[in-house]
Structures are given as C-alpha cells and as structure tokens.
Amino acid sequence: MKVGLVGFSGSGKTTVYNALTGQKAETGYASRGSGKTNLGVVKVPDARVDALAAIHTPKKITLAEIHFVDVAAPPGAGGRSLDTSALPAMREVEALVQVVRAFPSEDGKPGEPLGELQDLQTELTLGDLAPIEKRLERLKKEKGKPGEIELLGKLKAHLEEGKPLRDLELSEQDQTAISGYRFLTLKPLLIVLNVAEGDVDKPIDPALSAYAAANKLSIIPLSGKLEMELSELSPDEQKAFLADLGLSDTALPRFVRAAYAALELISFLTAGPDECRAWTIRRxxxxxxxxxxxxxxxxxxxxxxxxxxxxxxxxxxxxxxxxxxxxxxxxxxxxxxxxxxxxxxxxxx
Ligand SMILES: Nc1nc2c(ncn2[C@@H]2O[C@H](COP(=O)(O)OP(=O)(O)OP(=O)(O)O)[C@@H](O)[C@H]2O)c(=O)[nH]1
Ligand SMILES: [Mg+2]
Structure with a gap:
C-alpha cells in the first residue's frame, strides 16, 4: 500500500514524513524545489497480531506496512500552485494525505488551511480534466469503446463543477473502464492539519470543519515539527517531553490508525507456527x-x-x-x- 504525502511547498510534508518514518530527510528552504522524492515504510500497530502471536508463538511477527511517499513538488509559477511535474508521482500512489500548513511560515505568513485545501482540490481537478479532454479530442477522430464518450463526458461535467470524482457514483464496470487513468480526485484523501506546537489541543476552525464535512474528508490535527522531534527521542525521553507539554501521547499511532480508516484500508491476518502477520488491503x-x-x-x-x-x-x-x-x-x-x-x-x- 503506497500513500502519497502531498500539498504545497512549505506545508510540512517532509517534516511529517520524517516523523512517520524516523528518517532525517532535509526540510525547510534548503530542500525546497529539490524535486527529491522520499520513500519510507511505516508499520501499522495492531493488537490482534500480538494476540495471535501469544497463542501461536510463531518464529516471526510481521505487521502491516504503509509505504509513504513524500512527493517533493517544485512550486509552480505564482505562489500556491503545483508544478504539473508533481502529478505523475501522485498518480502512482493508491491514496493521498494532504498536509496543510496551519503554522506561521519561516517568513512569518500565517497559515491558510482552507485556502490550501481548496487550491489543491483545484489543482487535482485540473490534473484529472487534462487527460479526459485529450482523450475526448482523439475520440473525434478515432472510434473508442462503446459508451466511452458518454462516461468521459459524465466525469468531465462532474469535475467542471469543482467536485472530486470520488463523490461520483460509478458502476463496477465504469470503475474498471477508467482505472487506467489513475484519477487523482478518485483516490481516498486524508487531511493532516499541521499546526504550531502550541496549538495541538486547540479545536479545529469551524469553517475548516464545515468544508471537511461537506466534502466527506477527515482531518487529523498534529504538529509535524513536534512529532519529528519526538520521533528522535528514546521512549523514556518521549514520555518526559510529552509530560512537559501536558500531552499524553504522540499523534503518530492515532494518525496511522486514522489514515488506515480514512483511506479505506483494512487488514486480514495469516497465522501459524512460522509467522503471524497482518496484510493491508482496500476495503x-x-x-x-x-x-x-x-x-x-x-x-x-x-x-x-x-x-x-x-x-x-x-x-x-x-x-x-x-x-x-x-x-x-x-x-x-x-x-x-x-x-x-x-x-x-x-x-x-
Ligand atoms: N512551527 C512549525 N514549523 C513546522 C511544522 N512542520 C513543519 N515546519 C517547518 O516548515 C518548514 C517547511 O517544512 P517542510 O517539511 O520542509 O515542508 P515541505 O512540505 O516538505 O516543503 P517542500 O519540500 O518544499 O514541498 C520547515 O522549516 C519546517 O521546520 C510545525 O508543525 N510547526
Ligand atoms: Mg519537502
């Protein structure tokens, strides 16, 4: 299972990626626009695997894994836009996690989470419209599959209303017919609201919650920077640091579980004397x-x-x-x- 961390430059994708994977990829201005893609693996905590292992006492215990890809998007022309060179890497993943900036930037600009959500939605919509329009153009000259023009027309009209394809009811047959496009707005999407270290416990802005509810999106608030710092500490140091901040737990296990649910992932289990293991599949x-x-x-x-x-x-x-x-x-x-x-x-x- 491959999940892409996406969002605008400076939103904290690499920071969240480091926190999740325990890696030390470069963050901040130095790494900006490097076009470097980071790839790492995260184990999904699962008490069921531990319970099975206690009975089978296997030689090996294996947890489900999510592969996270930090898609380093070179910023597009003119502020908050994406360079289209980022889109192919996004098409490759099975699900998207958008990191949005809700902390003041390095040069002091306040976060605009709602604007970032809407703008990325626009970018992804345009990214989906482009291949549809190209194909429809070709279908003026060549014969397509039966119903192809109608189906693409339906998708196009939906996208042109600014709606993601994941909101469109599609038959199994239609889903198969369009699977080759790997549409971006068809992929499950989870939002990480990357908040300043002091804001972890604050309630989410009502306008943002309303947008998320209207678009059936889940939001996980966390502070990427705080989580990254925590991930570099030993368990004992983590506890002390969290206690100092008045927090009971790091956000990461919660995030991984929420990612699992929002991305419509489930686990099936295999168990025996050799190995007890959880495997990740889509619902x-x-x-x-x-x-x-x-x-x-x-x-x-x-x-x-x-x-x-x-x-x-x-x-x-x-x-x-x-x-x-x-x-x-x-x-x-x-x-x-x-x-x-x-x-x-x-x-x-
Ligand atoms: N205060 C604060 N700063 C953060 C937080 N998360 C990230 N940052 C800072 O924001 C800057 C940008 O973070 P990155 O993780 O490099 O952002 P990115 O999305 O990977 O950016 P690009 O690679 O350019 O697309 C860095 O200086 C981070 O230290 C946070 O939770 N709080
Ligand atoms: Mg980065």
Missing part, C-alpha cells in the same frame, strides 16, 4: 486479490480461502476448535475479505 477486495498480496502464485492457483474471524479464533484459541464449532468457512474467489479475517489460502501452485 472491498476479493479473496483472490487478497491472495495476490501474499504471492502472485497463490492468486493464480487460488482454489478456496478458509476464513475465520479473529473474534471466533480468540474465543476458542485454536483453529481446530473453531472448525469443530463450524465457524470456519470455505469461501471462493469473489468473497469480499473483511477486516480481521484470519485466512488460509488453498491453492495449487
């Missing part, structure tokens, strides 16, 4: 596609998935007993995997 993923997360051979040779819920397993504390109680199911390729399913894939490969 709505079929069993055969989930198998492909583990190995393409298992996807290709998929026969059945044996599924039990985490809760049933924890009740009996043994897979054999879950089976005896008739609570293990055999599911086919099209079964939609649920969060917390423990799965054994049967395959011929």
């Amino acid at each position: 709505g993923t079929s069993a055969v596609r989930a198998a492909g997360k583990i190995h393409s051979d298992i996807e290709r040779g998929f026969i059945r998935a044996e599924v039990m819920t985490f809760d049933d397993f924890m009740q009996f504390k043994s897979e054999a007993k879950v089976r005896e109680a008739g609570k293990a199911r055999l599911e086919g390729k099209e079964y939609i995997v649920r969060d917390g399913d423990i799965i054994h894939f049967r395959h011929n490969s």
Whole structure:
C-alpha cells in the first residue's frame, strides 16, 4: 500500500514524513524545489497480531506496512500552485494525505488551511480534466469503446463543477473502464492539519470543519515539527517531553490508525507456527486479490480461502476448535475479505 504525502511547498510534508518514518530527510528552504522524492515504510500497530502471536508463538511477527511517499513538488509559477511535474508521482500512489500548513511560515505568513485545501482540490481537478479532454479530442477522430464518450463526458461535467470524482457514483464496470487513468480526485484523501506546537489541543476552525464535512474528508490535527522531534527521542525521553507539554501521547499511532480508516484500508491476518502477520488491503477486495498480496502464485492457483474471524479464533484459541464449532468457512474467489479475517489460502501452485 503506497500513500502519497502531498500539498504545497512549505506545508510540512517532509517534516511529517520524517516523523512517520524516523528518517532525517532535509526540510525547510534548503530542500525546497529539490524535486527529491522520499520513500519510507511505516508499520501499522495492531493488537490482534500480538494476540495471535501469544497463542501461536510463531518464529516471526510481521505487521502491516504503509509505504509513504513524500512527493517533493517544485512550486509552480505564482505562489500556491503545483508544478504539473508533481502529478505523475501522485498518480502512482493508491491514496493521498494532504498536509496543510496551519503554522506561521519561516517568513512569518500565517497559515491558510482552507485556502490550501481548496487550491489543491483545484489543482487535482485540473490534473484529472487534462487527460479526459485529450482523450475526448482523439475520440473525434478515432472510434473508442462503446459508451466511452458518454462516461468521459459524465466525469468531465462532474469535475467542471469543482467536485472530486470520488463523490461520483460509478458502476463496477465504469470503475474498471477508467482505472487506467489513475484519477487523482478518485483516490481516498486524508487531511493532516499541521499546526504550531502550541496549538495541538486547540479545536479545529469551524469553517475548516464545515468544508471537511461537506466534502466527506477527515482531518487529523498534529504538529509535524513536534512529532519529528519526538520521533528522535528514546521512549523514556518521549514520555518526559510529552509530560512537559501536558500531552499524553504522540499523534503518530492515532494518525496511522486514522489514515488506515480514512483511506479505506483494512487488514486480514495469516497465522501459524512460522509467522503471524497482518496484510493491508482496500476495503472491498476479493479473496483472490487478497491472495495476490501474499504471492502472485497463490492468486493464480487460488482454489478456496478458509476464513475465520479473529473474534471466533480468540474465543476458542485454536483453529481446530473453531472448525469443530463450524465457524470456519470455505469461501471462493469473489468473497469480499473483511477486516480481521484470519485466512488460509488453498491453492495449487
Ligand atoms: N512551527 C512549525 N514549523 C513546522 C511544522 N512542520 C513543519 N515546519 C517547518 O516548515 C518548514 C517547511 O517544512 P517542510 O517539511 O520542509 O515542508 P515541505 O512540505 O516538505 O516543503 P517542500 O519540500 O518544499 O514541498 C520547515 O522549516 C519546517 O521546520 C510545525 O508543525 N510547526
Ligand atoms: Mg519537502
């Protein structure tokens, strides 16, 4: 699962990225416009994996991972705009986290979070309109697929109203037809409100909350700089530092969990004496596609998935007993995997 940190220059993407990954990528003016993309991995805390491991005592415990990409966008011409060279990197990721600046900039400008949200929305909308218009132009000369012009026209009209494609009801068939475009406004989006160190506990500006609610976006307030500093400390030092600030916890575990939910991610589990492990998939993923997360051979040779819920397993504390109680199911390729399913894939490969 690849998630892109996006937003305007100086919003704190690299700072948040460092906090998340524990890396030390360069931040601030020195790094500005470098066009350097940072890529790092974050483990998703999951108490269920620990619970499974306590029973199976496996050789190895593996948590789900989110790959974060810090998309270093060279600032576009004229203030708060994006250079279009940033768009291909954004298309590559499966979900977007927009970092917005709510702290005073290095040169003392106050944050304008609502403006940044609206402006990025505009940039992403334009980024989606461009390939649609190009394709429609070509379809004047060449024959497309049946219904293609109508579908693209529908998307275009929606975008021209300033609305993201993720708000549009699309049939499964339409979704497949347009998947090659990797539309930006179709990707799940989570907002990180990057606040000044002293503002972590302040309520979110009502105008901003109203915008987020109207656009069905979740906002996580945190201070990137504070989190980055915390991530450089030992656990004991972290506790002391947090206590000094009157805070109980770092925002990162909360952020990773919220990212998971907002980005419509869930985990399925595999468990046994060798390894207990959580795997990340999008909500709505079929069993055969989930198998492909583990190995393409298992996807290709998929026969059945044996599924039990985490809760049933924890009740009996043994897979054999879950089976005896008739609570293990055999599911086919099209079964939609649920969060917390423990799965054994049967395959011929
Ligand atoms: N006060 C304060 N400053 C912050 C915070 N987060 C980031 N900054 C500062 O804001 C400046 C810009 O942060 P970066 O992380 O480099 O921003 P960016 O979005 O990666 O910028 P580009 O790489 O140019 O796109 C740096 O000087 C950071 O130290 C914060 O939470 N509070
Ligand atoms: Mg940066």
